[in-house]
Amino acid sequence: MQSQYSYQGVLEASERINWRIEDIIGGAKRLDFNKPFMPESLAQVQGLSFLSPEEKRTLNQIRGHEYLAMFGLVEEFILPYVVDHVRPQLSADDYQLRALLGFAGEEAKHIHLFKRFRQEFEAGFGSQCNFIGPAEAVRRFVLSHSPLGVAIAILHIEWITLRHYVEGVRDNQDLDAQFKSLLKHHWLEESQHTKLDTLIVEEIVRNSTSQEIDQAFKEYGEIGAFLDQGIQQQTEFDVESFVQATGRNLSRSEREEMTQAVLKGMRWTYLGTGMTHPNFLATVEQIRPAARRQIEEMAPAFC
Secondary structure (H helix, E strand, O other): OOOOOOHHHHHHHHHHHOOOHHHOOEOOEOOOOOOOOOOHHHHOOOOOOOOOHHHHHHHHHHHHHHHHHHHHHHHHHHHHHHHHHHHHHOOOOHHHHHHHHHHHHHHHHHHHHHHHHHHHHHHHHOOOOOOOOOHHHHHHHHHOOOHHHHHHHHHHHHHHHHHHHHHHHOOOOOOOHHHHHHHHHHHHHHHHHHHHHHHHHHHHHHOOOHHHHHHHHHHHHHHHHHHHHHHHHHHHHHHHHHHHHHOOOOOHHHHHHHHHHHHHHHHHHHHHHHHOOHHHHHHHHHHOHHHHHHHHHHHHHHO
């Protein structure tokens, strides 16, 4: 398999894109809690007819906090994965080495970025929102898999960030400006990371046996199932965070309906948007056509 991407091209684009966290949050740049943070395509709260507009906005913002925490969590295993991949490449082509080191540096910056936004959220929201973890356990589980299995899972994650911004955020004038800026700047750099990870996947595949490739796709499924377990737990946290933030006493039927809506929204946000992304599927197709068919068969459960 061979993509149209190059390390030199990615490096040049990344150097043009470069931004600082201080340009996005801090000082006068604050979250506006009078506006939603997440596009409805991801939040999926408007269908809860028993909620007032203000309560829907609160639940939307809780989904926003969850998004900050989730991406902070996944970046925690992407960073060491990239660093481990770079180490044997220290004598590689200059453009390749610089691009991969830049990849690692940007992932470290993203971890810091999402932490800063969570701090801003927690300072202004008014009540605590719990999140799954700890990050160390998630990192340990994911990185226990083969390099190719992890690379495929990371490629899935990187493509979803692009889809979230392009399809739900870029032309959305209703969202808080600072949260929208976060999603834009994350997208700008992740758009280069999709190319780098595609190149990493291609390199590993060239040096893998057929059995190793089959095992990698099995591991991609295992990582996805692990993330879905976390999503189910996080759904309960989000609903409880809503109750604590609003003081609303949900009836059993209302709680069940909210739980199902949040679960559906989370599964689409983190799993379905990747499993159905045409660029992700195109890479899978080049590696193993049967794997693409399997992913497409599983995807409706997360859409």
